[in-house]
Amino acid sequence: MTTTSPQTVLAPARARTAADSATARRKQGFQHGGWFVAPFLVLFALFVIWPLLRGVYLSFTDANISGDGAGFIGLDNYREALHDQLMWDSLGHSAYFTLLVVPCITVLAFLLAMLAHHIER
Known part of the structure; x- marks a missing residue:
């Protein structure tokens, strides 16, 4: 038991x-x-x-x-x-602007982040 x-x-x-x-x-x-x-x-x-x-x-x-x-x-x-041709022109201008601006802003942001990281040390 x-x-x-x-x-x-x-x-x-x-x-x-x-x-x-x-x-x-x-x-x-x-x-x-x-x-x-x-x-x-x-x-x-x-x-x-x-x-x-x-x-x-x-x-x-x-x-x-x-x-x-x-x-x-x-x-x-x-x-x-x-x-409407105007709509296609507008889409083309938007794509052109995006292809020019987004890579530049991305590279600039990356460089500034690297600079801030380097200064922080």
């Missing part, structure tokens, strides 16, 4: 209690953290998500700047844009 001490019987209960309290602390921390993140999420939705969705919706309508006559026209705006 095997005898068990009260400490052996209570050890798993203590382990469960510690795990439960850790889970409770984690949940409580998440709830508090949610309040800190909430203002960012509200502002992000208001100033990024909403305009993005509104712009996609308007791209499928014939709305003008005054908001009159916003009827659904499907892909007609995209078909018109693909046949």
Whole structure:
């Protein structure tokens, strides 16, 4: 016959209690953290998500700047844009600008970071 001490019987209960309290602390921390993140999420939705969705919706309508006559026209705006030479010129200028500026800024930032690292020593 095997005898068990009260400490052996209570050890798993203590382990469960510690795990439960850790889970409770984690949940409580998440709830508090949610309040800190909430203002960012509200502002992000208001100033990024909403305009993005509104712009996609308007791209499928014939709305003008005054908001009159916003009827659904499907892909007609995209078909018109693909046949517009001004749109292709604008894309070409944007690509040209990007290919000139981005490498220069990247190299400059890298050199300044190396300089700052060297000065820090």
